[in-house]
Amino acid sequence: MHPGQTDNELIELVKTGHQQAYGQLVTRYQNYVFTIVLRYLSSREDAEEIAQDVFIKAFKCLADFRGDSKFSTWLYTITTTSCLTFLRKKKLAVQSLDNEKVMADAEQVDSGMKANQVEQKSKLAMVNQSIALLSPEDAQVITLFYKGEQSLDEIAQILGQETNAVKVRLFRARQRLRDKMEKFFPHEVRDLVH
Amino acid sequence: MLPSEQEMETRLWEYIDGMALPEEAAVIEKLIASQREWSVKYNALLSIHTDLSKHLELEAPSLRFTKNVMEEVARLHIAPAASSYINKKIIFGIGAFFITLISGFVIYAIAQVNWSSGTTVTGEFDWTKIDFTGLFNNQFVNIFMMLNTVLGLMLLDRYLHFRQKKWKKQP
Structure with a gap:
């Protein structure tokens, strides 16, 4: 095991034939990758399959990782590309950032279930269930920023967008998250503010 | 002139995320301290920021996940870097x-x-x-x-x- 080693040290070990060091990288990032994939796909089985593919692809292409960016940024780029390719192949409807109709539909579907449970929600549930109501793009930006330890520049690299566009997207995503919280968790939000 | 709510939020988020320039940060600090509207909005946004930082959870895959990946990886080899097999002379030759x-x-x-x-x-x-x-x-x-x-x-x-x-x- 190589618990204390940095990502780059582990990668060097893998490149020199110590394949087991890759297991450490998988363990380190499996939850991050799996969560990002789950932002795009609702099925946990599909998400697990895609997440595995991401790590296998990353292993095969490890020689192309030059260390110009963080390993996590490189890995999340592969994750995002894999999710989009999978969705394109499956021809699933991806909820667009500005597609208000899709958002409205999602609200309608979720509102019945959520409204009944509002009283019992903890802050933890409030945050995580509200995130689940966002579009995949919004949820991914928030996840990468708050959990993935990625800067706006790095998120821009992962999503293939300009940094300013990502900045605006993050603002809007949090705005939409707050709207969801206020709608489905009004009591908790009131407690939060006061 | 009072800023719009959108503008206020944008400036406050930049301040909370630590992206505001020092001069702008100083101005926002003054506004928060002196104007109730700014202070209420700041506290609301800060609560969301804190909650996201503290309570956003990651999902975990099945317990066999790492094992499954490593079993697949054991059958594979790292592909040579693209730069090592793309000969620049050939590319320039084709161009010429x-x-x-x-x-x-x-x-x-x-x-x-x-x-x-x-x-x-x-x-x-x-x-x-x-x-x-x-x-x-x-x-x-x-x-x-x-x-x-x-x-x-x-x-x-x-x-x-x-x-x-x-x-x-x-x-």
């Missing part, structure tokens, strides 16, 4: 070949035009009177068209071959 080919065609085409036909009796040059028939009515155009036809047929053949393969794969 096409540039030479295109330049040759252009020079040959210009040479076929009867430039002297554009000169009038007074010695002036008239573009409208240049004889371009040498360019459009000779072997050069025929070869060019033939080449395009062959390339077009090759492209069509590849497309049909691809369609056939795809059709065979379907259950």
Whole structure:
């Protein structure tokens, strides 16, 4: 095991034939990758399959990782590309950032279930269930920023967008998250503010 | 003039995320301290920020996840870096070949035009009177068209071959 080693040290070990060091990288990032994939796909089985593919692809292409960016940024780029390719192949409807109709539909579907449970929600549930109501793009930006330890520049690299566009997207995503919280968790939000 | 709510939020988020410049941060701090509207909005946004930082959870895959990946990886080898097998000399060679080919065609085409036909009796040059028939009515155009036809047929053949393969794969 190589618990204390940095990502780059582990990668060097893998490149020199110590394949087991890759297991450490998988363990380190499996939850991050799996969560990002789950932002795009609702099925946990599909998400697990895609997440595995991401790590296998990353292993095969490890020689192309030059260390110009963080390993996590490189890995999340592969994750995002894999999710989009999978969705394109499956021809699933991806909820667009500005597609208000899709958002409205999602609200309608979720509102019945959520409204009944509002009283019992903890802050933890409030945050995580509200995130689940966002579009995949919004949820991914928030996840990468708050959990993935990625800067706006790095998120821009992962999503293939300009940094300013990502900045605006993050603002809007949090705005939409707050709207969801206020709608489905009004009591908790009131407690939060006061 | 009071800023719009949108503008206020944008500035506050930049401040909370630590992206505001020092001068801007100082201005926002003053606004939060002196104006109730700013202070209420700041506290609301800060609560969301804190909650996201503290309570956003990651999902965990199945317990066998790492084992499954490592079993797959054990059968694989790291592919050589793309930069190691793409020979730059070959890329430059292909580029040089096409540039030479295109330049040759252009020079040959210009040479076929009867430039002297554009000169009038007074010695002036008239573009409208240049004889371009040498360019459009000779072997050069025929070869060019033939080449395009062959390339077009090759492209069509590849497309049909691809369609056939795809059709065979379907259950």
